[in-house]
Amino acid sequence: MQLPREVIVGNGTIQEAAKISQKLGFTKSALVIAGSKTYDIAGRAVKELLIDRRIEVDTFLVETATIKDVEAVEERIRTLKPQVVFGVGGGTKIDVAKCSSARQDIPFISVPTTASHDGIASPLSSIQGSGKPYSVMAQAPLAIIADTNIIMQAPWRFAISGCADVIAKLTAVKDWKLAHEEKNEYYGAYAASLALMSARLVIESADLISERGEEGIHVLMEALISCGVSMSIAGSSRPCSGSEHLFSHSLETVRPNCSMHGERCGVGTIMMAYLQGANWKQVKRTLEKLGAPGSAHELGVDKHEVVKALDLAATLRPERYTILRKLNLSSEGYETVAKTTGVI
Numbered sequence: 001m002q003l004p005r006e007v008i009v010g011n012g013t014i015q016e017a018a019k020i021s022q023k024l025g026f027t028k029s030a031l032v033i034a035g036s037k038t039y040d041i042a043g044r045a046v047k048e049l050l051i052d053r054r055i056e057v058d059t060f061l062v063e064t065a066t067i068k069d070v071e072a073v074e075e076r077i078r079t080l081k082p083q084v085v086f087g088v089g090g091g092t093k094i095d096v097a098k099c100s101s102a103r104q105d106i107p108f109i110s111v112p113t114t115a116s117h118d119g120i121a122s123p124l125s126s127i128q129g130s131g132k133p134y135s136v137m138a139q140a141p142l143a144i145i146a147d148t149n150i151i152m153q154a155p156w157r158f159a160i161s162g163c164a165d166v167i168a169k170l171t172a173v174k175d176w177k178l179a180h181e182e183k184n185e186y187y188g189a190y191a192a193s194l195a196l197m198s199a200r201l202v203i204e205s206a207d208l209i210s211e212r213g214e215e216g217i218h219v220l221m222e223a224l225i226s227c228g229v230s231m232s233i234a235g236s237s238r239p240c241s242g243s244e245h246l247f248s249h250s251l252e253t254v255r256p257n258c259s260m261h262g263e264r265c266g267v268g269t270i271m272m273a274y275l276q277g278a279n280w281k282q283v284k285r286t287l288e289k290l291g292a293p294g295s296a297h298e299l300g301v302d303k304h305e306v307v308k309a310l311d312l313a314a315t316l317r318p319e320r321y322t323i324l325r326k327l328n329l330s331s332e333g334y335e336t337v338a339k340t341t342g343v344i
């Protein structure tokens with residue numbers, strides 16, 4: 001079990017970056033991975049703070065999270081041999097920093113600039129061109145520095161997507177339990193409870209989060225980090241990723257780049273909760289309250305694409321037993337599910 005040792009969430013916490021680096025024993029050198037935008041937003045600040053404390057810093061800018069990006073960063077790590085890698089950004093930059101540092105056996109510190117999904121704190125990374133359209137194990141961040149002041153400046157859509165990614169744990173945990181009961185798969189009650197608690201907290205706090213204030217973002221960040229930790233405890237993405245994530249990954253394959261990860265997961269959660277006999281109406285209501293997509297139209301896809309994605313989702317990860325594999329519906333069956341839940 002790999003867990004973060006330092007987690008700080010709050011206004012202005014980025015100022016602690018160098019102090020935390022030193023506290024963890026990284027007093028000599030660091031590599032900062034960021035995007036060109038996130039470098040301006042937070043990467044430069046991290047770099048300057050480290051330099052102020054006489055830590056040698058190199059930066060590497062990435063714009064995508066492909067296997068080539070990972071290999072390029074690995075090459076830089078091999079040349080410079082930094083003590084630690086900082087990943088500064090939203091999804092892609094953190095994924096690249098996490099994956100390349102894990103492959104080179106160097107610790108990683110996560111500095112998220114958005115709250116759009118739980119990858120900011122999880123031990124998994126999602127890399128394009130790896131042959132897997134879903135996340136694979138890399139390593140848990142040794143520290144997470146989440147500055148709510150920075151995160152609040154990101155477009156609000158990111159936070160909504162993050163909320164939906166947390167709400168998705170409702171169906172993910174149910175799928176995990178199903179795999180335990182029917183396929184004798186390992187099930188960790190503690191990890192499952194942690195993921196579920198995060199989902200419930202975000203549902204209960206939907207009004208507060210909708211106010212778009214710091215308090216709501218704080219709740220969301222803690223929920224996302226708890227989800228990341230639940231995956232570290234489970235040793236897999238099981239507590240946080242079930243059939244609703246399979247739908248999200250499939251829809252991204254069917255119609256790339258038209259929606260955010262969490263947004264697709266939210267819509268998937270509505271339909272999977274229905275299939276699981278859970279309270280799908282509450283999921284739908286909460287997403288609506290948050291302003292998150294609840295239908296194909298709001299995701300920018302058509303009804304055929306939704307049905308196609310559901311078909312594909314059932315076959316995407318044969319080793320991951322979920323409600324989709326259990327029910328093994330036909331395309332007509334999926335269409336009925338999507339219609340009944342108002343997704344199409």
Ligand SMILES: [Zn+2]
Nearest residue numbers: 117118165265
């Ligand atoms: Zn997710």
